Amino acid sequence: xxxxNRRRFLDETRKATLGLAGGATILANPGSVxxxxxxxxxxxxxxxxxxxxxxxxxxxxxxxxxxxxxxxCDVNRQILPGRxxxxxxxxxGKRPKSTQxxxxxxxDTSIDAVVIATPPHWHALATILCCRAGKDVYCEKPQSxxxxxxxxxxxAARKYDRIVQIGTQNRSAPxxxxxxxxxxxxxxxxxxxxxxxxxxxxxxxKWGAGVDPPxxxxxxxxxxxxxxxxxxxxxxxxxxxxxxxAGGNMSYQGxxxxxxxxxxVGVDYPxxxxxxxxxxxxxxxxxxxxxxxxxxxxxxxxxxYEQTLYTPYMLRNDPxxxxxxxxxxxxxxxxxxxxxxxxxxxxxxRMGGGWQVFVxxxxxxxxxxxxxxGRFPDPDHKENFVSSVKSRKRPxxxxxxxxRSMLLVHYxxxxxxxxxxxxxxxxxxxxxxxxPEAMRFFKREYRKPWxxxxxx
Numbered sequence: 001x002x003x004x005n006r007r008r009f010l011d012e013t014r015k016a017t018l019g020l021a022g023g024a025t026i027l028a029n030p031g032s033v034x035x036x037x038x039x040x041x042x043x044x045x046x047x048x049x050x051x052x053x054x055x056x057x058x059x060x061x062x063x064x065x066x067x068x069x070x071x072x073c074d075v076n077r078q079i080l081p082g083r084x085x086x087x088x089x090x091x092x093g094k095r096p097k098s099t100q101x102x103x104x105x106x107x108d109t110s111i112d113a114v115v116i117a118t119p120p121h122w123h124a125l126a127t128i129l130c131c132r133a134g135k136d137v138y139c140e141k142p143q144s145x146x147x148x149x150x151x152x153x154x155x156a157a158r159k160y161d162r163i164v165q166i167g168t169q170n171r172s173a174p175x176x177x178x179x180x181x182x183x184x185x186x187x188x189x190x191x192x193x194x195x196x197x198x199x200x201x202x203x204x205x206k207w208g209a210g211v212d213p214p215x216x217x218x219x220x221x222x223x224x225x226x227x228x229x230x231x232x233x234x235x236x237x238x239x240x241x242x243x244x245x246a247g248g249n250m251s252y253q254g255x256x257x258x259x260x261x262x263x264x265v266g267v268d269y270p271x272x273x274x275x276x277x278x279x280x281x282x283x284x285x286x287x288x289x290x291x292x293x294x295x296x297x298x299x300x301x302x303x304x305y306e307q308t309l310y311t312p313y314m315l316r317n318d319p320x321x322x323x324x325x326x327x328x329x330x331x332x333x334x335x336x337x338x339x340x341x342x343x344x345x346x347x348x349x350r351m352g353g354g355w356q357v358f359v360x361x362x363x364x365x366x367x368x369x370x371x372x373x374g375r376f377p378d379p380d381h382k383e384n385f386v387s388s389v390k391s392r393k394r395p396x397x398x399x400x401x402x403x404r405s406m407l408l409v410h411y412x413x414x415x416x417x418x419x420x421x422x423x424x425x426x427x428x429x430x431x432x433x434x435x436p437e438a439m440r441f442f443k444r445e446y447r448k449p450w451x452x453x454x455x456x
Contacts, residue, residue: 042386045071045114045135047102047126050079053140053167054117058083060382061115062090067386070094070111073102078216100218102126106133113163113389116140120252121226121245124149125452127164127399128156136163136389138382141259142251143402145225147410147430148443148452150403155455157399165385165395166402170260170350172384173377179348179355180264182370188357189342194303196261198254199314199334204284205238225450241286247413248288249309251406253335256350258305259397259405261337264348267303268404269427270296275412276420281310294412305412322352322376330356344369352376414441 044067048054054074061067069087074080080098088095099105105114106129113136116126124144130137137157143166144150157164170176182188210230213219219231226244229235239245240252250258262268277292290309295302308314314334321328330336330347337348344359354374359367381397388395407430414432415423424433432438446452 040066040390042067042389043110043112044069045073045102045105045108045111046117047073047105047114048117048119048122049074049083050076051117051119054115055083057115057117057138057140057167058087059090060378062087064382064386068094069096071105071108072096072098073100073105074098075100075218075222076214076216077218078214101221103129106130106135109134111135113138113385119239119245120247121145121239122224124153125225125450127153128452128455131156131160131162131164134160134162137399138165138167138385139399139402140167141402141406142247142255142409143399143406144410145246146442146444147407150406150410151430152452152455154399154403159455163385163388163392163395164399165381165388166397166399167381168256168259168397168402168405169377169381170256171263171396171401172381173352173374174380175352175354175372175374176260176264176348176377178372179346182357183264183339183341183346184266187370188339188344188346191265191339191341192301193340194261194265194301195338195340196254196257196303196305197334197336197338198249198257198305198307199311200249200253200309200316201312202241202249202290202309204279204281204286204290205234205241206283207232207234207285221450223447225444225446225452227445227447238286241288243287246288247409248292249290250292250294250305250307250412251409254305254307255405255409257335257337258408259402260348260350261303261339262405262408263401264337265301265303265339267298267301269430270298270303270408270411270425271427272297272422272424273408273411273415274420274422275305275415277307277416288413289416292412292416294408294415296408296412305408317349317351317353319376321349321354322374325373327356327371327373328353349374410441414438417441 114130116139120142213231275294277289292307294305339346344357348355352374356371357369359369
C-alpha cells in the first residue's frame with residue numbers, strides 16, 4: 001500500500017476487531033452476572049443445525065478448542081443423532097444433549113451462549129427468549145423479520161444485559177477495519193455516493209401439492225411466528241423468497257454489503273427511502289423481487305442498492321480470492337461496494353475480497369493508488385464473539401448495529417411492495433412518517449403461541 005503502512009494496519013485493526021485496542025468501536029457493558037476467566041471454555045447451545053449455516057457454525061466454534069457444545073436443538077429430530085456423534089467426536093467424546101424444542105434448553109444454567117441459525121422469521125423471538133434466560137447470543141443475519149421486532153430484540157439484549165453478535169462477519173475483518181480507517185482519515189476525500197450491489201442467479205420455483213409433514217419434523221414449530229401454512233417440501237429451500245419468512249435476497253445476501261457499506265461510510269438512519277422493482281420472472285411462485293433498485297438518502301450522502309438475480313455471469317468471491325493475494329475483477333464482482341470520494345473511488349469486496357482505490361487513469365490505463373487484500377472473516381468474527389462474552393464488551397456486530405442495517409432492508413422492501421412509494425423516516429422512532437399503509441408492514445401479525453412481545 002502507498003501512503004499507509006500495511007503491516008501497522010493489519011496489526012492494529014486485528015487487535016481492534018478483538019476488542020483489545022483503544023480504537024475499537026465497542027462499549028463497556030458493566031453489570032453482567034458473568035465474568036469468565038480468559039482460559040475458561042465457552043459452553044454453547046445450537047438452535048438450528050440442519051441448514052447450510054448451522055452446522056458450519058457449530059464445527060467452526062468447536063475447531064477453536066475453547067468452545068464446547070452441550071445442547072443441540074433442531075425441529076427435525078432425524079438429524080439430531082448424527083450431529084450428536086459428529087460434535088462428540090470433535091470435543092473428546094463429550095456428547096451434547098439434543099431436543100426438538102429449544103425452550104427445553106433455556107433452563108440449563110451451564111450454558112453460556114446460544115448460536116441461532118434458524119430461518120430469519122425465528123431470529124428475533126429466539127434471541128429475546130435466550131436473552132431472557134440469561135444467555136448470550138450469536139445470531140445469524142438477518143437480525144429480524146420486520147422493523148418492530150428488530151427493536152424488541154435490541155431492547156431485550158439491553159434489558160437483560162446480554163452480549164448479542166449478529167453474523168455480519170465483515171465487521172471483524174482486518175482489511176475492512178483498514179478501509180474504515182482510510183476513509184475516516186480523509187484519504188478518499190468527502191464521500192457523497194455509495195453504491196451497493198447484489199447480483200447472482202437465484203431461479204424461481206413452483207409449489208408442489210401440499211402434503212403431510214415428515215413425522216420427524218415439528219412443522220408447527222418450524223412455521224413458528226408465521227401464518228399457518230400447509231407443508232410443502234419446497235419450503236426448506238425457498239423460504240428466502242417468501243414474505244412470511246424472509247425479505248428476499250436483499251435480506252438474505254444483500255444485508256452483508258449494506259451493513260458493511262453503512263459502517264464504512266458512517267451513517268445511521270436514512271431520512272428517506274425509495275425502492276422500485278418487481279419479480280420479472282412471471283412463471284414461478286416466488287414472491288420477493290428478483291430485481292430491485294433502492295435509494296437511501298442520508299444527511300450527507302446518498303446510498304443505492306442494485307439487485308439482479310438473473311445474472312449468472314456475475315461472480316462471488318471464491319476461495320482463491322478469499323484466501324489469496326488477488327483481487328476480484330470488479331466489473332463482474334457480484335457483491336461489490338463502490339464508494340465515490342473527491343480523490344478517488346474505492347472498490348470493496350465482502351468476505352475477503354479486499355479493496356482498491358482507483359484515481360484518474362494515466363495513458364488510458366487504470367491507476368491504483370492504494371489497496372489491501374482480504375481474508376475470509378469468519379474465524380475473526382467468532383473470536384470477537386468469544387472475546388466479548390468473556391470481557392462483557394459489546395461485539396463488532398452488536399445487535400443495535402444489526403438492527404439499524406436491517407431497517408434499510410425493511411424500509412426498501414416496504415417501499416417496493418407499495419409500488420415504489422417514497423418513505424420519510426423518523427430517526428427518533430424509526431417509524432415511517434404520515435403513511436398508515438406503509439406502517440402496516442412495520443410489524444407482522446404473530447401466530448400464537450409464537451408471539452414477539454414488547455421488551456422495554
